[in-house]
Amino acid sequence: MPITTAQYSVGLTRVQIVAPDVMAQHVCIHNHEHSANSNVYIGASDVTVENGIHAQATLTSQITIGPGDSLYAVADTADCELHVLVVKED
Numbered sequence: 001m002p003i004t005t006a007q008y009s010v011g012l013t014r015v016q017i018v019a020p021d022v023m024a025q026h027v028c029i030h031n032h033e034h035s036a037n038s039n040v041y042i043g044a045s046d047v048t049v050e051n052g053i054h055a056q057a058t059l060t061s062q063i064t065i066g067p068g069d070s071l072y073a074v075a076d077t078a079d080c081e082l083h084v085l086v087v088k089e090d
Helices: none
Strands: 003-010 013-019 025-031 040-043 052-054 058-066 071-075 080-088
Touching: 003 013, 003 071, 013 025, 013 080
Parallel strands: none
Antiparallel strands: 003 080, 013 071, 025 058, 025 080, 040 052, 040 071
């Protein structure tokens, strides 16, 4: 099971944080943003601050995405720090 980590600077334009794979992927997302005035949201390729799932500041969340699926993030301010760990199934 390959494991990868990445850090993203998420802003007002959505960014892909997990690319699709032929197998399921287990994803840990850590919103490393310590500002109470910044919010990060995750979701599909059409994620917005209105329809995304809020990634609460300083907490780590886990999600499993299916084969062929990808994951995106967007924020309501610029330069929000998001850390991602992906475990890909073989």
